[in-house]
Amino acid sequence: MSSDILEIKNLNVSVGQKEILKGVSMTVRSGEIHALMGPNGTGKSTLAQTVMGNPKYKVTGGEILLNGKNLLELQIYERAREGLFVAFQEPVSVQGLRFINYLRTAYTSLHPNERLEYKKFVDEVKELLAYFGLDDSFIDRGLNDGLSGGEKKRMEALQMLILKPKFIILDEIDSGLDVDALRVVSRAISRARDNGAGVIIITHYQRILEHIKPDYVHVLIGGKIAESGGGELAKIIEERGYEYYKGGEIDAKVE
Amino acid sequence: MPRLNENEVEDVRKVNEIKYDFVTNVKPAYQTEKGLNRKVVEEISAEKKEPEWMRNIRLKALEIFLSKPVPTWGPDLSELNFDELTYYIKPEDRKANSWEEVPKEIKETFDKLGVPEMERKYLSGTVAQLQSEGVYSRLKKQWEDKGVIFMDMDSAVQRYPDIVREHFGKIVPPSDNKFAALNTAVWSGGSFLYVPRGVHLDLPVQAYFRMNGALEGQFERTLIIAEPGASVHYIEGCTAPTYSQYSLHAAIVEVYVKEGAKVRYTSVQNWSDNIINGPTKRAWVEENARMEWVQGSLGSKITMTYPSSILRGEYASTSNLNVALAIGPVWKDNGAKVVHAAPNTSSKVVAKSISGKGGMSVYRGQLRINSGAYNSKASVQCDALILDDVSKSNTYPHNEVLEQSAAFSHEASVGKISEEQVDYLMSRGIREEDARSLIVLGFLDDVLKEIPLEYSIEFNKLIKLEMGKYGAVG
Numbered sequence: 001m002s003s004d005i006l007e008i009k010n011l012n013v014s015v016g017q018k019e020i021l022k023g024v025s026m027t028v029r030s031g032e033i034h035a036l037m038g039p040n041g042t043g044k045s046t047l048a049q050t051v052m053g054n055p056k057y058k059v060t061g062g063e064i065l066l067n068g069k070n071l072l073e074l075q076i077y078e079r080a081r082e083g084l085f086v087a088f089q090e091p092v093s094v095q096g097l098r099f100i101n102y103l104r105t106a107y108t109s110l111h112p113n114e115r116l117e118y119k120k121f122v123d124e125v126k127e128l129l130a131y132f133g134l135d136d137s138f139i140d141r142g143l144n145d146g147l148s149g150g151e152k153k154r155m156e157a158l159q160m161l162i163l164k165p166k167f168i169i170l171d172e173i174d175s176g177l178d179v180d181a182l183r184v185v186s187r188a189i190s191r192a193r194d195n196g197a198g199v200i201i202i203t204h205y206q207r208i209l210e211h212i213k214p215d216y217v218h219v220l221i222g223g224k225i226a227e228s229g230g231g232e233l234a235k236i237i238e239e240r241g242y243e244y245y246k247g248g249e250i251d252a253k254v255e
Numbered sequence: 256m257p258r259l260n261e262n263e264v265e266d267v268r269k270v271n272e273i274k275y276d277f278v279t280n281v282k283p284a285y286q287t288e289k290g291l292n293r294k295v296v297e298e299i300s301a302e303k304k305e306p307e308w309m310r311n312i313r314l315k316a317l318e319i320f321l322s323k324p325v326p327t328w329g330p331d332l333s334e335l336n337f338d339e340l341t342y343y344i345k346p347e348d349r350k351a352n353s354w355e356e357v358p359k360e361i362k363e364t365f366d367k368l369g370v371p372e373m374e375r376k377y378l379s380g381t382v383a384q385l386q387s388e389g390v391y392s393r394l395k396k397q398w399e400d401k402g403v404i405f406m407d408m409d410s411a412v413q414r415y416p417d418i419v420r421e422h423f424g425k426i427v428p429p430s431d432n433k434f435a436a437l438n439t440a441v442w443s444g445g446s447f448l449y450v451p452r453g454v455h456l457d458l459p460v461q462a463y464f465r466m467n468g469a470l471e472g473q474f475e476r477t478l479i480i481a482e483p484g485a486s487v488h489y490i491e492g493c494t495a496p497t498y499s500q501y502s503l504h505a506a507i508v509e510v511y512v513k514e515g516a517k518v519r520y521t522s523v524q525n526w527s528d529n530i531i532n533g534p535t536k537r538a539w540v541e542e543n544a545r546m547e548w549v550q551g552s553l554g555s556k557i558t559m560t561y562p563s564s565i566l567r568g569e570y571a572s573t574s575n576l577n578v579a580l581a582i583g584p585v586w587k588d589n590g591a592k593v594v595h596a597a598p599n600t601s602s603k604v605v606a607k608s609i610s611g612k613g614g615m616s617v618y619r620g621q622l623r624i625n626s627g628a629y630n631s632k633a634s635v636q637c638d639a640l641i642l643d644d645v646s647k648s649n650t651y652p653h654n655e656v657l658e659q660s661a662a663f664s665h666e667a668s669v670g671k672i673s674e675e676q677v678d679y680l681m682s683r684g685i686r687e688e689d690a691r692s693l694i695v696l697g698f699l700d701d702v703l704k705e706i707p708l709e710y711s712i713e714f715n716k717l718i719k720l721e722m723g724k725y726g727a728v729g
Contacts, residue, residue, distance in 0.1 A: 052682050080684035088682075092675045097697030102680070105693060109684035142697065163683065 004166045012061035022223040028198040038220035039242040048171040052086045083166030087156035093144035149176035169200045174208040186211030206238040221245040279364040285345040290338045316429035316439030323433040330586035342441045344386040380405040380460040387443040404449040411447035426509040434505040434533040445475030450485040459488035466495035471502040481516035493524040510538035519547040523710045526555040533559045542568030552579040563592035566600035576702045577606040581614030590619035598629040611642035618650045626657040639669045692722035
């Protein structure tokens with residue numbers, strides 16, 4: 001098992017004039033699963049977008065370190081090459097860009113020293129498509145083009161497995177998934193963790209955590225971590241609701 | 256076309272590493288004086304020892320040329336001065352049928368373009384032209400034995416005068432437009448392809464056109480005849496070195512697609528950015544026949560080309576796929592013409608263009624469904640991608656549907672690369688410039704997959720090169 005470490009230290013983030021994250025800290029190690037929970041509009045997605053480097057989100061304070069390296073100084077693609085992967089809530093589509101061509105370019109970009117055997121790679125992708133209940137035709141389809149919400153989520157999860165990142169942030173991967181899809185995506189997350197990845201699951205609901213047990217749970221309210229605990233915290237939150245942390249909520253919806 | 260294996264792809268890749276921008280040091284065997292008049296036209300005809308009827312066609316076309324104004328409805332052609340061009344340059348006195356016979360300097364030119372290698376591996380036949388004359392032609396024996404003819408057009412006039420005379424200038428008469436009149440007056444070279452009834456060529460034939468000097472005119476003339484039930488894929492590739500002064504390329508292509516025949520005409524021009532390119536290409540498509548135009552327009556300063564299909568017989572069909580790159584100070588005026596002149600005919604036009612760095616791309620199309628062309632179907636789709644704020648794209652569709660029972664659709668889109676797309680691809684480790692080229696290639700995908708592999712690799716390479724220069728935009 002590898003021993004990588006992702007440290008988010010006292011992170012402050014603004015969009016436009018509005019401060020959304022107000023000093024968030026988290027440390028994730030290889031093989032750990034963290035759940036970042038909270039009601040809508042408290043800055044959960046902001047955290048994912050900021051770690052990946054979306055230029056719309058301005059870091060006004062704090063640090064993000066991957067194995068001690070300051071990610072904030074890196075471009076988006078360089079962060080990915082350090083081993084970071086974000087499964088987006090609403091991945092964009094690119095018409096005509098065949099999934100397999102895209103995926104191969106991504107893989108060789110992320111693993112430049114590996115000699116990629118194309119046929120083996122394609123077989124592996126097909127196998128994973130089957131694992132996620134998708135047929136072979138997805139290989140040649142335009143990237144996310146014409147896919148349903150649930151299909152996009154499964155394709156994001158597929159990439160999470162094949163691209164072998166060190167750290168994975170899943171931004172509401174559970175929204176729009178039916179029970180069966182949720183089960184297989186949860187299994188995929190466990191598989192990534194078993195392969196040594198550190199995982200942050202961002203979610204509003206406790207539903208996905210019935211399928212996959214987090215090691216740590218953090219509650220994000222109003223741009224701050226209101227409470228952190230072990231896996232059992234998810235259940236407690238479910239019982240008492242986010243209203244328990246009243247007063248801390250802000251509207252962090254970004255247009 | 257059969258799929259290439261990985262080694263073959265590698266060959267093609269090597270071939271495509273070639274720089275086009277080199278000049279062949281060859282002293283012409285003969286050339287006419289600058290400018291165009293009756294004497295020049297008579298000289299060309301005499302030099303070619305042509306029959307009287309061809310000489311008369313030329314002289315009549317010259318009159319038409321002189322009486323027609325330069326078109327002003329499209330790109331600015333004011334630079335074009337017909338008096339300073341050289342209309343006929345003959346690089347060599349004899350024509351070769353094997354690469355060994357080709358003079359050293361000329362052979363080197365085509366070696367650099369990778370032609371002999373391509374011929375050996377992927378083609379049924381080859382015609383190569385330098386400046387005004389075909390310098391090499393060869394057809395594999397199996398096809399010769401079946402009665403296929405593939406040679407340069409001048410040789411065809413000498414050896415098959417009856418077939419040429421019957422078909423020459425019927426589809427594109429000199430009165431069609433100024434460039435067509437010019438070509439008919441001074442034409443030289445080009446290819447003649449005749450496919451007898453029921454013969455299917457499994458590998459394409461290819462013609463290579465190479466210009467060499469500044470203020471040169473290349474006016475090749477191509478005639479393709481596919482007899483009933485025949486099928487063939489004809490490819491043309493065009494290149495030239497760069498000069499500070501322009502050269503003019505004005506070809507005519509006439510294609511006869513007879514009953515139940517099928518012709519695919521793929522044209523990839525990578526002229527250097529000093530070439531003014533104005534070919535006229537047209538096909539007559541008979542009953543149950545099919546004509547496919549595939550065009551990749553990478554280079555040139557100005558291109559005006561609108562391949563046309565006249566659907567003359569019932570159930571005739573055509574497709575026209577067109578990709579144009581207008582990057583830099585260039586004007587690409589591309590399009591398609593289709594006339595539905597019989598019932599149950601169908602057509603599909605897909606045009607994609609990319610403009611950047613001040614480039615202008617125009618789609619200019621004409622579609623006509625005649626009254627009485629019952630149940631005909633036509634669709635036109637043109638999509639433009641604009642890479643920056645200084646580049647432009649325009650669409651001028653001209654559609655006339657005169658038949659009530661016909662079905663017609665027209666779709667057009669103009670887009671930019673979205674930064675969200677670029678960011679998403681970057682989040683998977685892909686560099687910004689690579690992300691942009693992937694998006695552009697995706698935009699072109701449905702047309703690129705129809706282009707022969709060696710050219711789609713060329714497209715890939717060029718787009719990556721161009722997108723590399725766009726790295727900092729955002």
